Amino acid sequence: MNLPPSHSESSGFDQLESRIQRWVWAEGWTSLRDAQEWAVPVLVDADQDVIIAAATAAGKTEAAFLPILTNLLNRDDPPGSVLYISPLKALINDQWDRLSRLCEQLEIPVVAWHGDISSSKKHRFLKSPEGVLLITPESLEALFVNRGSSLGGVFQHLRYIVVDELHAFIGSERGKQLQSLMHRVELVAGHRLPRVGLSATLGDMKMASEFLRPGNADGVTVIESKSSNQTLQVQVRGYIQPPMSELKKKPVKLSDQAENEDETENEASPDFAIADHLYKVLRGSNNLIFPNSRSQVEWYADQLRRRCEKDGVPNEFWPHHGSLSKDLREQAEHALKAGTQAASAICTTTLELGIDIGSIKTVVQIGAPPSVASLRQRLGRSGRRPGEKATLRVYCKESPLRDGSSLSDQLRQGLVQTIAMVRLLAKGWFEPPRAQGIHASTLVQQCLSVIAQCGGASAADLWKSLIAEGAFPKVEKPDFVKLLKALGEHELIVQDSSGLLLPGTVGERLINHYEFYSAFTSDEEFRLVCDGRALGSVPVSRPLTKDQRIILGGRRWQVRDVDLQAKVIIVSAARGGAPPQFDGLGAMVHDNVRQEMRAVLADTLPCPFIDQGAQELLDEARKTFVSLGLGKRYIVESGGKCYLMSWLGDHANDALRLLLNHVGLSCDNAGLAIEVDADIGRTQMALKEVGSLDAADLDSILSEVENMLREKWDWALPQSLLIKSFASISLDISTAILFAQSHSVENKRKKLRCIDPMLDAENTAMLPRWADDE
Template sequence: MATLSSSFDLLDERIRRWIWSAGWSELREAQERAIPAILTADHDVIVAAATAAGKTEAAMLPVLTNLLKDDDGLALTLYISPLKALINDQFGRLLPLCETLDIPVWPWHGDISSSSKSRFLKRPSGVLLITPESLEAILCNRGFSAPTLFAGLRYIVVDELHAFIGSERGKQLQSLMQRVELAAGARVARIGLSATLGDMRLAADFLRPRAADGVETIVSTSEGGDLKLLIKGYVVLAPKDREADDADEHPEAEAVRSIAGHMFKTLKGSNNLVFPNSRGKVEQYTYELQKLCAAEGMPNEFWPHHGSLSRELREETEAALKSKDRHATAVCTNTLELGIDIGAVKCVVQVGPPPSVASLRQRLGRSGRRPGESSILRGYAIEQEIHSESDLSSLLREDLFEFAAMTSLLLEGWVEPPRPRGMHLSTLVQQLLSLIAQRGGMMAPEAYRILCEAGPFDAVGKADFVSLLSHLGAKDILMQDASGVLLHGAKGAPLVNHYTFYAAFSAEEEFRIISGTRTLGSVPVSSALSVGDFILFAARTWRVDEVDEASKSIYVTQHQAGRPPRFSNGAGMVHDKVRERMKKLYEGTDDTGFLDPAAVRLLAEGRDTYRRYDIGRRPLLHVDGRALILSWQGDARNATIAMLLRMKGFSVGCYGAILTIEQAGAELAEVSKALQAIASMPLPPIEDLLANALNLRQEKWDSALPENLLQRSFASQKLDLAGAHEWIKSQWYT
């Protein structure tokens, strides 16, 4: 290899010997290209390559070579991962090599002993494997020693970069990297690793805000084998008794049993991952699959894996997947979407549309990792039986088209780009409190410079920052001493000193749905709600009568003119491009090539409905006494269109691709007139748009925000005012 690879020759001799002894015949493409780029530690680099394409080695081989050039042995690399399990995996991969190089590797998270952490603190060098939360804790609790701890820092490596972009945790990570560099007193090379990146420019801007031009991007296209995929269509029979409460007799339960039966026949005797999109569905499918194992008198091959399970139970599932002595299939949420080492997986199963194209791509990357093996995706699209009360979403076979649209975009290599310019004020509050803890106090102008002017919260102006400080002072979260130094207030100090402070994100909270004195169940609600809105739950439509944010309760009344909705797929926010592709599929004539005969029939039914209602030329319809809007825009734009119409006095429900004006007698002329008025007027202030909206406090520190900043922060991340207004003008501006 030395004679064939110039990159190989750049590595330290001891690393080259280790590569030979490991039996490598050649370097992967990503490694060949990344080694010379990373070795110099003088600029930032992103390495994007398929799962199992050797990204970790592409970063760490040149990083370790660089560390070995340090004569005093005090050079340091921060390797930041989103999961503790990933840190444990990387520790196992790096330790054999690093032991031969006499470079220490330090895993650091809540399960690591204090004695190990103490040894690192005495001599901070080598490779520190850490989560953002643990890094936050170091800066908070050891702020005065941070310059010493990071004095030898050469690199910051971010694994699974895509998992951070666009989230509160991502803003925290950006801020932490900025604060670590300030503590080190030098600009440090940042290395981003990912298998799932769309817009490389936006990814570069995330890694080094306002300096993306200096980030070198390496995109490997040579890795990965063939892809085999098939989406099967399933029709759920209509319930005989719509008021029945027996969950076992509900048609959705029958669909789970039917699909589980097909999975069992297809998956038994091999290792696989099944993604049903929610924790509840994980439990349902695992239960049915385990029953089938017992019925056949065979050892269990199906194991659950989701965030509500204990670490011990999750590790049992991971151990079953890694075992060489048995076959195992994990039924999981996105907890197994990232690169935890679970051994070889034959195929990935997706039940219903995935949360996003990026998520589908990441999940599919877990399959076909052995040389010569194909990646296999098996999908299940579930639709309802058509009957006299079927709604337009069911008639359009919307879930199937969403699944097919995401799959076709996946095949073209597209994934959702991160959403830029979110304010992320919840995380700004956390980072402000953390920075004060690290420095023992801060002057307001310096805090603004570090966090906003030179930091990641550049969407926050000085006036907003001053308003935020004033509000935090009024709530006793912050205080200012006589010299003007910001300190923790009476309520802020215990918050910062609690172990839960270090995480920027909040645990997913569910709202109880209550009708009269009866609790119907609970569900996560990520959209803004207003009294009079309509929600879908338990296959029925409900009117929102009251929202109690303190107790996380929504009080509802069944909407008598309601219709049984399609089953929720538990997805996140659908991108505009997905809905545009759905429209293209409705207007097409081919069967996409990856649908089974049942799914092809559903495709034809959806297209027939699309043509019958002339939806291609009519974004506004009147169906079953309701006005319906089909914008073919993403969830952020649809939510904004709904808000704009609510300002005009309409009750609007957002059900997938369809906006529904629920009040009886809503005539098309009235709705069209309102949309014409919206098209001809400038956009309203955010404060007016969200004046009656509830459930805006969705992030961890939103409760600390003044109302106007809360509204603007929510809008910057969940709405698309400009895009929605542009679409309305394109249809109704005269």
């Protein structure tokens, strides 16, 4: 949207305070961007909740703060304040730099508050709480716990709550903590505060509005920028990944300067070809490279650095992930932002959010993307200069086919998922977050936090502030009573003679530890042990049951026992064919992605954005799809195995696998297909049994799940609430039962609308295309 000059005809500009108008002129702006123009009238009076959704670098921060600061300057009341909540300390530091340049001229203080900020600066704000306070949810939680009695004075002149990167919170325990904290801030402030959400990626505005203001989504004003009009160019390259047993080991010398550093590497691995191609096409520009694991980040960073050394040129490739020290992460960020020489970061999701790293030419994804939303967020970094295209390169590795290959491998799951995600991205679709989770773990933390804040609280107080009017409305009163009893049994709380709830022995110790303020923990890794020998470790974030098969080191293992306390999985070698490339422990795939994968396989036209190698792999997959009749059948036999094809996402497929196990059918979720240890007739009968199950009978259905302790405080929950919370977060049981009902023996001809293939005629015209490599 091309707006008129800001100094002449812009109604939004005219409503800004005069000093802010002068700042806009001094910055050389000739117009306000569309989101900035629309945000001024709805934010300047501080009387409504607002979501501003715009692409990365589209000026969301200014869209919010130009009218917010105008409000602060125009009011005659005592100096007001703004609470800005961010998911990352690094983002707070970025925004402090950005806002300070504006606010310095307005004489409005900007205060960053996190662990790296000195106590003197924090005390200064507490004594004179005015201006903009930039804080993380964890630091805000610490304020409630440690300064609860004084927060009424700190927040009495608060005028706005601003949440940056709103999408990063929705659907997580941290997001539930944030919702609770916003409500608690309003309680101590004594009045309702306008909430402002900023985000570049929001798949469902209604859901985002409900998250920002629970119970009043219709009252949230949504400002959605349409100004990016980003042109996308994509190339997907396909490679064959030889089995571990067939990889020939041969010394590979990459540096003539260090003879002692020669290593024996699997030179047949496509990773070397990918590293060579990355070095060829990325050198001389700024780029982001996203492998799907930290170990792969380190491997590619090392390989690309070696290639620079071999050619005698300065290193351009820097690793960036959460396990690295702050100094090493900042080294990569500074290299990207400096602009003095080319730099590429090999990174995890640490560089996915809005930290300022300057303009990026190319985004690289190695392996299937975690989600369409993640892909969109990452691509927001690329093509930000006028006339520049957003550029995406994806490298997919597939297993060679042989007797016994899984159906997932025959259908080239990783490649087809990537193609489906790019097609959905081109159509403008991306996953809405799953916001239906109860997150009872976070309720435990919030109960303890309120008790610490107030020096004690009654059960009625907790019910009202956290559940009846707070962030946990799905928790029913009987479960809340059981929860308080369980907290007492764990010595997290005690009750005095007046009925007041106070911290118990264990509760007081945990509340006084800095780790209390965080509502979440990182995925813990489980060690795999076979016959007393450690095989390695994996993060297990999917339902785990005995006799389930999992993949590690290119081999299939069967779960024999799970020790939750020691984080150990006892396994034995599993029989069967070659393990699928899919490991069953990765990101959760959405229903729509699986439906689009079906459409990709059913299509007959060449894909315009993949290379010859990828096209050959896709042709193989389509041939298998047709030969097995997967356009019409949902149960097939291939390679001596039976496969159930639901074309549903992982939340439903995980539930379907557990339900089939529950009725006595041994099976495993291999991603695209559910591998079944039975013939077609027994599978159909099992589906009929699943279709008759009651989705509310969670205690029975989930009795075999070994790893329901997912979130930080799950250990303190009563069993009934733990099961409900786990199911709400991890499974889609209703959809799984509906699928079974629609595909049981009696109803096998009925079609389930939600899994019809998406064979949109306009898909082909909308697809991005790719120019030849330079």
